[in-house]
Amino acid sequence: MRQTILFRQWVALGLMICLIGLVDRAMAQQPQNSPAAVGTTFTYEGRLTDEDGNPLEGVYDFQFKVYDAPSSGNQLGVTVVSDNVTVLDGRFTTPLDFGGRVFTGDFRYLEIGVRPGNRLDAYTPLAGRQQLPVAAYALALPNLWSEPNSTSPNLIGGHPDNSVTRGVVGATIAGGGAPGQTNHITDDYGVVSGGHNNQAGDNAGLTSDTPFATVGGGLANNALNAYATVDGGWLNRAGGPFSTVGGGSQNNAGDIYATVGGGLDNTAGAPGATVGGGWLNNATNIYATIGGGYNNKANEIYTAIGGGSYNMASGSWAVIGGGYNNYIGGAYSVVPGGQDNRAEGDFSFAAGQQAQANSPGCFVWADASKTDLPCNTPNRFMVRATGGVYFFTSVDQNSGAALPPGSGSWATWSDRQAKANFAPVDSQDILTRLANLPIQTWNYKTQEPAIRHIGPTAQDFQAAFGLGEDERHISTVDADGVALAAIQGLYQLSREQAGQIETLQRQNADLEARLTMLEELLKNQRSGE
Known part of the structure; x- marks a missing residue:
């Protein structure tokens, strides 16, 4: 046998x-x-x-x-x-x-x-x-029973009042439940792992329209759509297909592929929207994302808010990193953080405190001064730094340029310790070259013809003095140096001319004295006759 x-x-x-x-x-x-x-x-x-x-x-x-x-x-x-x-x-x-x-x-x-x-x-x-x-x-399991059917039996554990809607197949209630707070599955292949007063399925009559819903545990959680998941917590709701709530309390993932990781009273209310956590955050448009924080709102498609509080991103593809009470109304705009910043224009940037990028392409960087810094002209770069602006072009900070506090002109680094290979200058030669340098008035092609400038071209300047990095730019330090050397040459020339004038003046005075004597002598002679 x-x-x-x-x-x-x-x-x-x-x-x-x-x-x-x-x-x-x-x-x-x-x-x-x-x-x-x-x-x-x-x-x-x-x-x-x-x-x-x-x-x-x-x-x-x-x-x-x-x-x-x-x-x-x-x-x-x-x-x-x-x-x-x-x-x-x-x-x-x-x-x-x-x-x-x-x-x-x-x-x-x-x-x-x-x-x-x-x-x-x-x-x-x-x-x-x-x-x-x-x-x-797996023996000795009281309070566990099955509901056989021809497709896939249901398995029910925990409180005796836990239930599966008639006609459902493949459902599993692993345990949990309490008097008046039982677990319930209303659609096929749903799962409630534990806790009490949890529901998997939409309880809308059909048992096959929202299958595979899952509640991991917790209290009063609802996974109400196909493949929706609530891992735990309290009063959470996964209402969209494939939506997920990780935990926390009173969170709602209300559309397809929406996700709320946790926290309190957060809403991911559009396809693919995500709220990582925090409190009272709302991601209400397609693929909008809020990492956390408090009372943030991502209202347009593909917007993102990292955290902070009272921030609102209402421009498509816009990003707010964090901070407090920042707002974006322009598409593709950025507020990295800070407080009370606004990026209203498309492709704009506002950072610091009370920076206002009101026009497309505005870049506004405002310091901690509690005063608005508005940019109302498209494609303008604005910086407010009452402590000065410093740019360094070397790691040791020995080269660069600065706009000191309260100043209206740039100061370039000119420290002797940052320089090498000194050589004397023939100021007379510089003066001669400068005298031969073509100086003209002109306008930039990118500006209106009425906006005039005066000076040499970089090519003529390079040919005359051989200074700077290339023949397309004139460094202010070189232009200033040429001017100072020429002034020295003029000074030397003026000193020489002053000496010559002094000598001529003495000679002229001597001649005048001699002429006076001759005139007096001639006068006396005429009187004696």
């Missing part, structure tokens, strides 16, 4: 396959949805055939032993004998109870012997021990 083990798999997770067979039969004598004490007994269902595979019929005695190894090993628990078991078309069932200490989580193997009923012959062992599934290890 040969034997084939057939376990009824009533539980979706496969945790109590053998137990449920016994429970199902017990339920035939009691109302559905009432718990049955399972204890350590489970039902074995097998199939008995001859050597050619033909099913046997009749009455047989069976002997069952449990071992800790597939061969040899140690017998565990008692030997169970089932006499006069009816076999129909090769199939039979019998309850088995090896005691509660046999199944501890390790692998167990069942050895079976059989003989014709009402005989005292020795048992014929069936070939090979059968490994028992994990199902047999």
